[in-house]
Amino acid sequence: MKAKLFDYIDRDNLIFNLSGLTKLVCFICLTCSVMLSYDIRYVLFVTVLSGIFFKMSGLEFKQIKLMLIYVIIFLLMNFLLTYLFSPQYGPEIYGTCHELFRINSRYTVTLEQLLYQTTKIMKYASMVPMGMVFLLTTNPSEFAASLNRVGCSYKGAYALSLTLRYFPDMIRNYQDIALAQQSRGLDLSRKEKLGTRARNVVNICVPLIFSTLDRIELISNAMDLRGFGKHKKRTWYVARPIRYADWCAMAVCALVLAGSLGLSFFINGSRFWNPFV
Amino acid sequence: MQTVPERKTERPPVIEFENFQFQYFSQAEPTLHGINLKIQEGEKVLIVGPSGSGKSTIGNCLNGLIPFSYKGEIKGSLKVGGKETREMNIFELSKKVGTVLQDADGQFIGLTVGEDIAFALENDCISLPQMKETVQKVADVVDMGKLLKSSPFELSGGQKQRVSFAGVMVDDVDILLFDEPLANLDPATGKTAIDLIDRVWRESKKTVIIIEHRLEDVLYRDVDRIVVISEGRIAADMTPDELMAADILPSLGIREPLYVTALKYAGIKVLPELKAGRLDTLEMEQIKEPLKRWNQAQKKKGKQKERPVILEAQHISFQYTKKRKILKDINFRIREGEMVSIVGTNGAGKSTMAKVICGFVTEEEGKLLYYGEDMKGQTIKERAQRVSYVMQNPNQMICKPMIYDEVALGLRIRGVSEEEIEPKVEKALQICGLAPFKKWPVSALSFGQKKRVTIASMLVMEPQVLILDEPTAGQDYRHYTEIMEFLKNLNDRGVTIIMITHDMHLMLEYTPHAIVISDGEKIGDATAVEILTNEEIAEKANLKITSLYELAIRAGIREPSVFVQNFIDYEREAHRG
Numbered sequence: 107m108k109a110k111l112f113d114y115i116d117r118d119n120l121i122f123n124l125s126g127l128t129k130l131v132c133f134i135c136l137t138c139s140v141m142l143s144y145d146i147r148y149v150l151f152v153t154v155l156s157g158i159f160f161k162m163s164g165l166e167f168k169q170i171k172l173m174l175i176y177v178i179i180f181l182l183m184n185f186l187l188t189y190l191f192s193p194q195y196g197p198e199i200y201g202t203c204h205e206l207f208r209i210n211s212r213y214t215v216t217l218e219q220l221l222y223q224t225t226k227i228m229k230y231a232s233m234v235p236m237g238m239v240f241l242l243t244t245n246p247s248e249f250a251a252s253l254n255r256v257g258c259s260y261k262g263a264y265a266l267s268l269t270l271r272y273f274p275d276m277i278r279n280y281q282d283i284a285l286a287q288q289s290r291g292l293d294l295s296r297k298e299k300l301g302t303r304a305r306n307v308v309n310i311c312v313p314l315i316f317s318t319l320d321r322i323e324l325i326s327n328a329m330d331l332r333g334f335g336k337h338k339k340r341t342w343y344v345a346r347p348i349r350y351a352d353w354c355a356m357a358v359c360a361l362v363l364a365g366s367l368g369l370s371f372f373i374n375g376s377r378f379w380n381p382f383v
Numbered sequence: 384m385q386t387v388p389e390r391k392t393e394r395p396p397v398i399e400f401e402n403f404q405f406q407y408f409s410q411a412e413p414t415l416h417g418i419n420l421k422i423q424e425g426e427k428v429l430i431v432g433p434s435g436s437g438k439s440t441i442g443n444c445l446n447g448l449i450p451f452s453y454k455g456e457i458k459g460s461l462k463v464g465g466k467e468t469r470e471m472n473i474f475e476l477s478k479k480v481g482t483v484l485q486d487a488d489g490q491f492i493g494l495t496v497g498e499d500i501a502f503a504l505e506n507d508c509i510s511l512p513q514m515k516e517t518v519q520k521v522a523d524v525v526d527m528g529k530l531l532k533s534s535p536f537e538l539s540g541g542q543k544q545r546v547s548f549a550g551v552m553v554d555d556v557d558i559l560l561f562d563e564p565l566a567n568l569d570p571a572t573g574k575t576a577i578d579l580i581d582r583v584w585r586e587s588k589k590t591v592i593i594i595e596h597r598l599e600d601v602l603y604r605d606v607d608r609i610v611v612i613s614e615g616r617i618a619a620d621m622t623p624d625e626l627m628a629a630d631i632l633p634s635l636g637i638r639e640p641l642y643v644t645a646l647k648y649a650g651i652k653v654l655p656e657l658k659a660g661r662l663d664t665l666e667m668e669q670i671k672e673p674l675k676r677w678n679q680a681q682k683k684k685g686k687q688k689e690r691p692v693i694l695e696a697q698h699i700s701f702q703y704t705k706k707r708k709i710l711k712d713i714n715f716r717i718r719e720g721e722m723v724s725i726v727g728t729n730g731a732g733k734s735t736m737a738k739v740i741c742g743f744v745t746e747e748e749g750k751l752l753y754y755g756e757d758m759k760g761q762t763i764k765e766r767a768q769r770v771s772y773v774m775q776n777p778n779q780m781i782c783k784p785m786i787y788d789e790v791a792l793g794l795r796i797r798g799v800s801e802e803e804i805e806p807k808v809e810k811a812l813q814i815c816g817l818a819p820f821k822k823w824p825v826s827a828l829s830f831g832q833k834k835r836v837t838i839a840s841m842l843v844m845e846p847q848v849l850i851l852d853e854p855t856a857g858q859d860y861r862h863y864t865e866i867m868e869f870l871k872n873l874n875d876r877g878v879t880i881i882m883i884t885h886d887m888h889l890m891l892e893y894t895p896h897a898i899v900i901s902d903g904e905k906i907g908d909a910t911a912v913e914i915l916t917n918e919e920i921a922e923k924a925n926l927k928i929t930s931l932y933e934l935a936i937r938a939g940i941r942e943p944s945v946f947v948q949n950f951i952d953y954e955r956e957a958h959r960g
Binding site (some may be wrong): 321 | 446447448451452473474477478482484486489490492493494497498501502503504505506507508509510511514515518550551554738741742743763764766767771772774776778779780781782783792793796797840841844
């Protein structure tokens with residue numbers, strides 16, 4: 107079921123029990139540390155680390171399967187296109203050229219290019235388990251609470267959390283409408299030509315938009331009636347106090363970021379790790 | 384306007400309308416005119432009126448949504464707790480008037496029960512420990528204390544409503560305002576909701592205002608006064624007993640309780656002394672004999688000829704996941720030209736049953752026969768030419784801006800030529816009473832008319848069976864009658880109609896055949912009268928025994944279900960004649 111993708115299911119383990127703020131900080135630290143470094147050793151290290159976090163969170167593989175398939179398709183495309191458009195970028199960065207074989211004068215396969223592209227793909231790949239752990243183990247309202255605590259306006263934060271929260275509802279609504287429209291003959295299956303299918307999807311979106319607008323009016327009234335936006339600040343029922351484990355987790359992730367920066371500045375001397383000299 | 388002499392009480396008024404008038408900026412005429420109404424502290428007042436009468440507008444004036452969210456011009460004065468509402472903002476007003484909105488699902492803001500109840504406290508910057516304590520306390524009052532961690536998907540409609548109720552009570556408001564609390568509940572849950580409101584009213588001594596058009600269901604418990612709104616004015620303001628005697632409801636398009644109608648059919652003059660406001664308080668002594676006499680005078684109708692079976696389910700089972708079976712071994716037969724209701728609690732599997740019939744989901748086991756032919760393997764599109772499905776909310780179905788295009792859509796997709804389409808669309812529009820609107824945009828129609836557009840867009844495909852999900856949900860008596868008479872008309876033209884519903888009036892009055900599903904199993908399959916007079920089935924399926932049956936028992940009539948049947952037949956005659 108597609109709707110399951112963004113459903114938050116509460117569990118009791120170390121990762122789930124961390125506060126949303128901690129998870130946000132950790133996510134930012136880890137993301138920055140892989141984004142800033144082109145050292146494949148370090149990127150692999152963070153990938154393994156985020157894999158471990160995923161295991162610890164007790165999430166199941168099938169929850170991210172669909173997402174993973176999309177990401178893999180995206181990465182493969184990325185890999186091919188990068189090679190197609192700049193086959194000599196690797197040698198350019200590393201300043202050496204170890205040619206493996208030659209296709210024609212423009213397209214040669216070099217070790218440098220392979221290393222560069224593999225590193226780049228791994229950077230993206232390492233974010234998947236991390237991002238999923240963050241999204242699926244954080245209660246949307248708690249996420250809003252933590253955004254608010256790092257300084258975002260609570261109205262903006264709440265709007266974001268409501269969007270996350272109603273997303274599964276909207277998917278369900280879409281499925282219902284799609285079924286009813288199919289019974290009128292709107293074919294969404296592969297039997298139909300792509301153009302017609304696209305037009306049929308538009309026919310489903312019109313009622314979806316209208317029923318969603320109704321919904322928004324209702325929810326905003328309900329929120330007004332219960333005093334949302336009265337004060338400059340608000341408290342959060344779901345806020346968790348920052349505990350010992352939170353400090354530890356944040357410290358670990360800050361260290362990972364520091365490691366990445368240190369590696370670039372002091373050991374490699376640049377963002378790239380060059381094994382070819 | 385009919386009023387009763389002022390009752391002498393020392394209690395101060397908490398709500399005072401004085402020559403109050405309101406006009407939405409978007410409308411040409413005022414929605415409310417010259418409203419004069421006083422509600423005293425601790426009173427329980429029911430506001431009734433047909434849709435569009437302005438009763439919801441009164442509610443919105445009280446809770447501040449007017450003029451905060453809906454802009455318009457206010458004349459005259461409205462004081463809540465002695466203070467003019469136009470001098471207060473919505474937040475100040477929300478500390479005095481707590482509103483439980485109609486759609487419990489849509490107003491569920493939090494992700495869990497606890498969070499939702501705490502919402503108002505969060506906005507008041509209450510500290511976490513104190514917030515948790517208050518939430519627990521209030522949740523206990525509405526019996527939701529053990530479910531604080533549940534998500535809205537795990538809750539029933541009734542439970543969601545309890546949560547909204549608690550979410551309003553955390554504020555310790557003086558006035559509780561319920562906007563159509565029964566709209567989305569099954570009959571038995573509705574009864575519990577009315578009980579809960581009554582209990583809180585008695586224990587907390589708060590002022591309670593209920594806006595609702597299902598009069599009989601609210602009157603299951605005491606109310607002090609009923610205010611009847613019609614066309615933006617107060618048409619009556621009196622006690623339930625007086626209102627039943629006043630005989631003004633039917634002419635305003637509001638349904639009076641069935642037992643009151645029965646008394647009138649039996650030629651009994653309903654006087655305030657009869658105490659007809661509630662069935663429990665009704666003085667039976669003088670009316671027993673006339674009721675019996677009337678019952679005996681009714682003729683028995685002969686049985687009609689049996690027609691061929693159009694739709695048959697044999698041992699249908701279905702499950703989404705391996706854990707729980709949604710449908711277990713369902714068998715039924717529906718004959719050509721029948722009008723059938725499928726009833727049961729929310730989540731019992733009645734919508735799933737409809738989805739199986741339309742082919743939206745595929746049955747695990749069993750067979751579905753259409754005129755004896757197995758429908759297995761037919762696509763949704765193919766089935767749609769025989770069996771059409773109309774969703775509850777027309778806004779979920781309409782996707783074209785113009786009425787003609789909307790109705791023609793199904794045929795156009797099937798590649799029918801425009802010359803053939805036109806007469807078919809015209810015929811469908813004519814059947815649905817929409818012929819004058821052929822060139823109109825959909826947006827110009829009322830809710831009931833939109834519903835008819837969705838039915839017309841199904842009828843162009845000339846299906847033999849029409850399945851409707853809650854065809855009259857949220858409609859007042861006038862629109863209810865309009866839609867149902869229209870369906871009855873279709874039915875007379877030979878279309879077999881299946882309705883998923885929990886409206887028991889509908890079931891009783893319009894569908895001779897009822898199928899009851901509870902927990903995925905069929906627990907009843909008989910005439911609607913037999914179902915609604917069977918206590919065991921009614922209890923299992925969250926239905927409510929009709930008040931006619933109770934009236935018959937209290938009058939000492941030997942075969943109460945025959946009395947109910949007589950009533951239905953008599954009413955049909957009266958309607959038709």
